[in-house]
Amino acid sequence: MKADSAHKTAEASARAAILADVEAYCEELRPLEELCYLERRFNPDIQRLALKHNLLGMPLPVDLGGRGADYVTYARALARIGREGTGVRTFFSGQTSIGQYPILRYGNRQQQERYLPRSAAGELVMAFGLTEPDAGSNPLEMTTTYRRDGDRYLLNGVKYLISNGSIADVVVGFGYPADKSGPQRRMSAFIIETAGDTFVREELHSKPGMYTANTGMFEMVDHPVPVENLLGGEGNGFRIAMGTLVSGRLSVAAGCLGVIEDCLAEALNYSRTRSQHGKLIGKHQLVQEHLAEIEMARVASEALVLKAAEAKAASDADRDNAERAAAADIQVAQAKFFATNAAWQAADRAVQVFGGRGWSELYRVGRHLQDVRVCRIYEGTDEILKLKIAASLLGREFNAFS
Ligand SMILES: Cc1cc2nc3c(=O)[nH]c(=O)nc-3n(C[C@H](O)[C@H](O)[C@H](O)COP(=O)(O)OP(=O)(O)OC[C@H]3O[C@@H](n4cnc5c(N)ncnc54)[C@H](O)[C@@H]3O)c2cc1C
Structure with missing residues (x-):
């Protein structure tokens, strides 16, 4: 005891x-x-x-x-x-x-x-390389391939829009066997070391926000990966990718909770210090409405994020339990869908509270607004998550895509 x-x-x-x-x-x-x-x-x-x-x-x-x-x-x-x-x-x-x-x-x-x-x-x-120029929401459409060459695999293909993608030393990446007539046609996952001239990388700039973080793309041209770096057995790539996205989505949802918290703190502070029409703007009821909405976004997002984190913990503690894995998958999708949209709306409301100053990178709320938009896209778009949530209610036969 x-x-x-x-x-x-x-x-x-x-x-x-x-x-x-x-x-x-x-x-x-x-x-x-x-x-x-x-x-x-x-x-x-x-x-x-x-x-x-x-x-x-x-x-x-x-x-x-x-x-x-x-x-x-x-x-x-x-x-x-x-x-x-x-x-x-x-x-x-x-x-x-x-x-x-x-x-x-x-x-x-x-x-x-x-x-x-x-x-x-x-x-x-570290980075995770699933997306390709022609394979985003549907990673099964990827064209990266691998073939065995002695005690190594040679990988060929392009990965696009990868966080840390042009600074990573190691990428967990995915590809199909080059020999499509072989017995194993499902995708596999690899631990890829990025050193060497067979791995060509480029930083992606033209982003409307997130300037301080790296987003990159890379091309592998007969890039060697030792056989011992095959991850989780041949043909298990899709399962690994989908399992990893649950972890990634939880991180996005949690980050968006923080965005809402910061937008609330900034909007409260500004409402208490900025005066117009002879009184603090926080005393105008329409400004109070923005604050109340941001607070409700915070409360609801926090509840969903923590519930999803607990579901993910329960699933990881009991790895063979398919029911727990499915529960974590859906609860994380719900938290990600809700918190990312709530953060986008909270940032928009906070910018409104700041008026003209808010629409500026000089203020935190303006930066949040432009940065957080991508959260409704990466690690599963709004649309893909909605379809996932709806299918979990309707049943497998209602899956919008296979
Ligand atoms: C800054 C940034 C960082 C990223 N980091 C990573 C990373 O680290 N690793 C990685 O692998 N990827 C990463 N991505 C890629 C990201 O996961 C993809 O952009 C995302 O999955 C969407 O794919 P796509 O851009 O190809 O859009 P598409 O899949 O082409 O989708 C275009 C539109 O069609 C909709 N759509 C597609 N299919 C359907 C359908 N069946 N039903 C309804 N609507 C549909 C989508 O929801 C979207 O609105 C990153 C992206 C960005 C912008």
Whole structure:
């Protein structure tokens, strides 16, 4: 009994320590992030300070170099990070939720030990490469291929719109066997090291926001991957991709909760200090309506994000339980769909509260508005998530696409 309570106390203090480190990270990062944003350039301090505060592998087990954060703690951490901007949070999603996660969840011990401690120690930037120019909402339409060549695979194809894509040292990437007549025609997942001239990368600029985070594309031309870097067995790529997206969607939903929190804080502050028509704008009832709506977006998003985090934790704790996996899949989709739309609307309302100043990158609310829009697109668009949620109600035979 005593041991049990000591264990719980230790867990609670580990959780508190992670969140305290996240807070310190965010405070130190904020002025540096603002400067990079205004200068529209990549912010290397997102990663440098994350290493300083030991945040590059929050949910990884301690014996693999991480902090052992449970899903709820990690969601709270990402919500706090999301307040600093969707670009900052997107780096973490790429590194941890969709970069490290598939290796932790589907990798063997050798793969985990080779990549995860180094990624938590800041030696490896991670990414997840599923999307291609002609395969977005339907990754089954991808054209990247692999073929066996002795003790390695050779990969060919282009991956597009990848978070951390042109700075990653390691990408969990996907492709089909080149020999379509072979027995194994389903896609496979690989742990791809990006060094070498067979991996050609390019940063994507022309983004209306998220200037401080990296979005890239890359082409692989007979790019060699050792056979031991096949992830989760041949032909299991689609299952790994879909499983990883659940983790990624949760991270997006949590980040959007943070965006709403920050928009609320900023709008409240401005409403208490800006006067028009002889009184503080917070005393105008139509301004109060914006604040009340943002607050309700916050409350509802927080409830959905935490419920989804608990469902994901329950599913990961009981890996063979298909019912729990399905519940986590849907609850995460619901949280992502709701929180991303709520964040977009909250940012829009906060900009309205700020008036003309709000429509500017000089103010946090204006930056949130332009950054957060992408959250309704990546890791599953609004439309794909709605179809998923509806099919879960109607039954499999109502799936809008196969
Ligand atoms: C900044 C950024 C970062 C990203 N990071 C990553 C990453 O790290 N890794 C990665 O693999 N990908 C990443 N992506 C890609 C992202 O996941 C895709 O953009 C997304 O899945 C949508 O694919 P698409 O852009 O090809 O749009 P499309 O799939 O072409 O969709 C276009 C429109 O058609 C709709 N549509 C498509 N199919 C259907 C259907 N069956 N029913 C109804 N509507 C449909 C879509 O909802 C959308 O509105 C990123 C994208 C961005 C913009």
